[in-house]
Amino acid sequence: MFDVIGKRRIFYALSLLLTIPGLFFILVSPFSDAGLQLTIDYTGGTRWEIKFADPSVTPAQVEQVFAANDLTATAIRTESGYIEIKTEPIGLTPQASESPAPSGSPSAAPSGSPAPSGSPAPSGSPGASSSVAPSTSPSPAASGSPAPSASPGASGSAGPSASPSAAPIGNTELPRDGKLGEMVTALEARLGKIESQRSLTTIGAVVSSDLLRQALILIVVGSLGIVAWITYRFRDVKFGVTALVSLLHDVIVVVGSFAILGTFFHVEIDALFVTAMLTVIGFSVHDTIVVFDRIRENKARHLGEPFDEIVNHSILQTFGRSIMTSLTVILTLLALFLFGGSAISDFVLALLIGITIGTYSSIFVASPLLVDWTAWEDRRHGRQPTARAPRPRRATS
Secondary structure, eight states: OOOTGGGHHHHHHHHHHHHHHHHHHHHHGGGSSSSOEEOHHHHOEEEEEEEESSTTOOHHHHHHHHHHTTOOEEEEEOTTSOEEEEESOOSOSOOOOSSOOOTTSOSOOOOSSOOSSSSOOOOOSOOSSSOOOOOSSOEEOTTSSEEOOOSOOTTOOOOOOSSOOOOOSSOSSOOOSHHHHHHHHHHHHHHOOEEEEEEEEEEOHHHHHHHHHHHHHHHHHHHHHHHHHHHHHHTOHHHHHHHHHHHHHHHHHHHHHHHHHHHHHOOEEOTHHHHHHHHHHHHHHHHHHHHHHHHHHHHHHTTTSOHHHHHHHHHHHHHHHHHHHHHHHHHHHHHHHHHSOTTTHHHHHHHHHHHHHHHHHIIIIIHHHHHHHHHHHHHHTTOOOOOOOOOOOOOOO
16 A cells, blocks of 8 residues: 555655745746746736837847937747747827817727727717817818817718827737838838738736736635635634645645746746636645545544545545546646647646646645644644554565
């Protein structure tokens, strides 16, 4: 019989080996370019993927053009040959219109379909169409009296705009107006024609900070809710706290792995990462509860036996179920990772790492911690723990 509990210090050492490097890269993230690489979903900014007709153009040359135009940017070359540029938000700062908006009307309103230019246009009073832009000249109102018109009318056609509009979001057409249009001109003048644009996305700092705060709240509330439920279900706080430590172990390993991958391979954390983490937390707790439930049953069945032996029996009884359940999920995720495409590859990778380490921690971290905590409580209260039965010696010839 394999003695998992008897070898628990080996598994503790393995867990430290898995968590310490990742924890180091997590902690250095706020102070250097190493560590976690967050997408603009969390940091705010403009993300632009373009390909030049000249394949010899380097990311460093692109960064120099942005610096010459008073913009700080980082650029990398992707596997598909595009240059991915990340810079401050371009196209979200309202600029002054050539003709002021009518009095009493909103000074700026979002457009239903943003036009490809540098900043959102101020709007007048809302009209009947989905696209709102101020007119450069007064137009007759419904009564026939002249009045400044801020909407194109019921036909849905937008009038000419006197100021730059919002930057295109996620489109494939090069912008020609506003600050982004200026950057296209500067890049093409310095580095040659831009052959194609794969995506252009701009997210403001307010949106990104709200998303980051909500992500942290989701993870914390979810974890605390799980601990509270396990404590209530097993009527013992030790079960809830050891499950929480096991969850923290899994979170550090997954986030630390992405911090290491981000440092050396520029793997970024996007909005889907939070979904992956919540899935990993739920799956890990599911495995832990299976083992804990068997421990509780065996503890009632085998009164008087040493607690560490009861836990070891429970682990071995549930070992096959835990491995088979996790293996079926891992095989499916592996197929998705290999053939699902780059859009979900990072999300699937987070699930792969998390579910693998979650299965490990349920067996080799949570249960051994429960044994050590129980032994410490016995010593603290002066209770004499039941001695383990001596292991039979192998016969020697």
